[in-house]
Amino acid sequence: MIKNDLFLRALKGEPVERPPVWMMRQAGRYLPEFMAIREKYDFFTRCQTPELASEITVQPIRRYGMDAAILFSDILVVPQAMNIQVEMKPGVGPWLPEPIRSQKDVDRVVVPDVTQALGYVMEAVKATKELLCDEVPLIGFAGSPWTILCYCVQGQGSKNFDKAKEFCFTQPLAAHTLLQKITDTTIAYLKEKVAAGVNAVQIFDSWGGMLSPEDYQEFSWKYIQQIIDTLTPLVPVIAFGKGCWFALEEMAKSKAAALGVDWTVSPKVARELTGHSITLQGNFDPVRLLSPPAVIKEMVTRMIDDFGKDRYIVNLGHGILPHVPTDHAKAFIDAVKDYAPA
Amino acid sequence: MIKNDLFLRALKGEPVERPPVWMMRQAGRYLPEFMAIREKYDFFTRCQTPELASEITVQPIRRYGMDAAILFSDILVVPQAMNIQVEMKPGVGPWLPEPIRSQKDVDRVVVPDVTQALGYVMEAVKATKELLCDEVPLIGFAGSPWTILCYCVQGQGSKNFDKAKEFCFTQPLAAHTLLQKITDTTIAYLKEKVAAGVNAVQIFDSWGGMLSPEDYQEFSWKYIQQIIDTLTPLVPVIAFGKGCWFALEEMAKSKAAALGVDWTVSPKVARELTGHSITLQGNFDPVRLLSPPAVIKEMVTRMIDDFGKDRYIVNLGHGILPHVPTDHAKAFIDAVKDYAPA
Numbered sequence: 001m002i003k004n005d006l007f008l009r010a011l012k013g014e015p016v017e018r019p020p021v022w023m024m025r026q027a028g029r030y031l032p033e034f035m036a037i038r039e040k041y042d043f044f045t046r047c048q049t050p051e052l053a054s055e056i057t058v059q060p061i062r063r064y065g066m067d068a069a070i071l072f073s074d075i076l077v078v079p080q081a082m083n084i085q086v087e088m089k090p091g092v093g094p095w096l097p098e099p100i101r102s103q104k105d106v107d108r109v110v111v112p113d114v115t116q117a118l119g120y121v122m123e124a125v126k127a128t129k130e131l132l133c134d135e136v137p138l139i140g141f142a143g144s145p146w147t148i149l150c151y152c153v154q155g156q157g158s159k160n161f162d163k164a165k166e167f168c169f170t171q172p173l174a175a176h177t178l179l180q181k182i183t184d185t186t187i188a189y190l191k192e193k194v195a196a197g198v199n200a201v202q203i204f205d206s207w208g209g210m211l212s213p214e215d216y217q218e219f220s221w222k223y224i225q226q227i228i229d230t231l232t233p234l235v236p237v238i239a240f241g242k243g244c245w246f247a248l249e250e251m252a253k254s255k256a257a258a259l260g261v262d263w264t265v266s267p268k269v270a271r272e273l274t275g276h277s278i279t280l281q282g283n284f285d286p287v288r289l290l291s292p293p294a295v296i297k298e299m300v301t302r303m304i305d306d307f308g309k310d311r312y313i314v315n316l317g318h319g320i321l322p323h324v325p326t327d328h329a330k331a332f333i334d335a336v337k338d339y340a341p342a
Numbered sequence: 343m344i345k346n347d348l349f350l351r352a353l354k355g356e357p358v359e360r361p362p363v364w365m366m367r368q369a370g371r372y373l374p375e376f377m378a379i380r381e382k383y384d385f386f387t388r389c390q391t392p393e394l395a396s397e398i399t400v401q402p403i404r405r406y407g408m409d410a411a412i413l414f415s416d417i418l419v420v421p422q423a424m425n426i427q428v429e430m431k432p433g434v435g436p437w438l439p440e441p442i443r444s445q446k447d448v449d450r451v452v453v454p455d456v457t458q459a460l461g462y463v464m465e466a467v468k469a470t471k472e473l474l475c476d477e478v479p480l481i482g483f484a485g486s487p488w489t490i491l492c493y494c495v496q497g498q499g500s501k502n503f504d505k506a507k508e509f510c511f512t513q514p515l516a517a518h519t520l521l522q523k524i525t526d527t528t529i530a531y532l533k534e535k536v537a538a539g540v541n542a543v544q545i546f547d548s549w550g551g552m553l554s555p556e557d558y559q560e561f562s563w564k565y566i567q568q569i570i571d572t573l574t575p576l577v578p579v580i581a582f583g584k585g586c587w588f589a590l591e592e593m594a595k596s597k598a599a600a601l602g603v604d605w606t607v608s609p610k611v612a613r614e615l616t617g618h619s620i621t622l623q624g625n626f627d628p629v630r631l632l633s634p635p636a637v638i639k640e641m642v643t644r645m646i647d648d649f650g651k652d653r654y655i656v657n658l659g660h661g662i663l664p665h666v667p668t669d670h671a672k673a674f675i676d677a678v679k680d681y682a683p684a
Contacts, residue, residue, distance in 0.1 A: 266555050
């Protein structure tokens with residue numbers, strides 16, 4: 001059904017002629033055509049207007065021809081739908097004016113009817129599927145419950161999310177209640193996305209690496225697993241945990257179709273930690289996209305050699321940076337398309 | 343000569359009745375007596391006035407009786423001495439009004455005569471040694487060259503130090519020239535500290551974990567090794583790399599007396615990665631000091647059981663947070679002093 005099914009085949013672990021490639025945050029600020037839309041519409045307008053979200057989603061595919069599209073949206077639309085106010089403050093980023101700090105705050109959080117509260121996302125999925133004409137698969141995504149909790153409690157981005165961790169460590173019951181509410185919402189949300197047409201989903205655990213291995217199991221992985229277990233019969237699930245190298249061995253035992261890794265894990269170590277058994281995705285250092293294009297090409301080729309062309313999806317180890325030149329992004333994608341084994 | 347030599351014995355790998363304990367940033371903002379001094383004198387006045395620096399250094403020893411003191415100072419006194427302007431902006435932290443972005447900028451950086459430019463630190467060491475009366479050893483420290491470069495190029499703290507990495511990736515020759523200048527200054531600086539009386543030194547590589555394993559070797563570890571190789575005949579050297587789990591195997595092969603680890607590395611994995619051969623230091627999650635004191639005690643006891651009481655120095659995995667209650671810090675120290683093997 002999907003014409004270019006490299007990405008879906010890699011998720012199944014099937015042999016491919018070359019690995020598929022996409023980039024985290026590929027629909028974003030490094031693209032002039034994105035900036036043109038961004039000048040006219042604010043962040044949540046872009047997320048909530050299916051015509052805009054779908055147009056933004058396909059922009060990088062048109063320009064570079066990645067092997068998968070990822071829906072333009074934000075992980076914080078989920079807490080927003082749960083009765084938690086989320087704003088985007090220019091120069092600050094996510095801003096939650098009433099952060100959650102107590103059981104009473106948690107009690108006010110709702111598990112919404114996602115078809116109502118997040119219906120605009122499903123409309124965006126449908127609009128995107130039309131624009132894509134089955135050329136490449138569409139990825140839907142959600143933040144991990146722990147990462148969502150981080151923002152809900154901290155109230156904004158942070159170097160160490162100390163308030164979020166303090167909340168978990170001093171009020172674990174309230175924290176677990178909140179995590180379960182986020183998990184339930186996320187599961188319903190992703191199921192709806194699948195029904196609307198996404199071909200795979202990715203869980204972003206951007207802040208899992210702030211936790212010790214033990215705390216990670218308790219406050220993050222346990223909930224990601226619920227999501228994987230519920231979604232896997234419906235769709236392949238990719239679990240990406242930034243800084244979560246210490247949990248890779250455990251994660252590889254899950255039903256996830258693939259695991260995302262960041263650039264602190266070498267391909268060799270990533271394969272060893274995951275028992276050479278699961279599809280891996282990553283892990284180019286986003287700042288390395290500022291290297292000269294010839295260096296990018298050489299590094300990408302070596303990265304594929306090191307991961308191996310099968311059971312592998314080429315990606316960055318985190319989101320693309322806004323000031324990456326467009327021809328450097330092109331060098332990254334082209335290096336994969338031109339890949340020939342050493 | 344030093345009455346309590348637990349810390350020095352652990353650094354030599356000698357068996358001890360219980361592991362020694364100190365805390366990164368133990369002379370700091372969680373202490374009311376520190377805050378009283380902080381209200382009267384600004385940051386660099388505190389660093390540059392030997393009476394203040396030495397008084398601040400011994401404050402935590404008086405209150406808690408840690409097994410080692412660490413000189414109150416800052417890693418950024420080194421670039422300051424190298425003709426790079428460094429300020430402390432309230433609410434922002436380190437602020438360098440003229441960040442280094444080119445070879446021309448690097449050319450303006452000097453390798454100073456440290457006895458002149460940093461003589462005040464040596465005076466602080468001597469004043470502290472007098473106050474300590476040989477009760478416990480005194481640790482001197484420096485930032486790793488890479489971590490110092492991070493601030494010099496970025497101009498301030500950062501989530502990802504993208505500008506610092508971009509500088510290294512796009513102007514590697516200029517970056518290496520700067521790294522070598524910082525290394526030369528740091529070696530001269532630490533030698534002087536040893537001459538002034540410190541009993542051990544620690545290298546803080548706070549931002550090494552931002553790099554890929556390969557880039558870490560090129561831009562960070564290579565220079566830390568120069569420092570270790572030159573200082574080791576004079577004094578035991580501790581290398582602490584936050585987020586540098588991926589380099590532990592390599593680091594364990596160096597002449598460092600001990601390696602610091604953060605809380606993302608379990609004791610078991612840390613021992614495995616370092617071949618059970620070197621003294622390890624760490625790795626309590628600083629935010630876990632906000633847990634109830636009984637939980638802290640139980641967790642510290644388990645941490646010692648897991649690392650083993652020998653070749654081990656109890657510490658946090660990063661600096662203590664300003665809002666930790668003093669009785670929680672006490673619970674941490676007391677748990678080590680009361681340690682009895684399981």
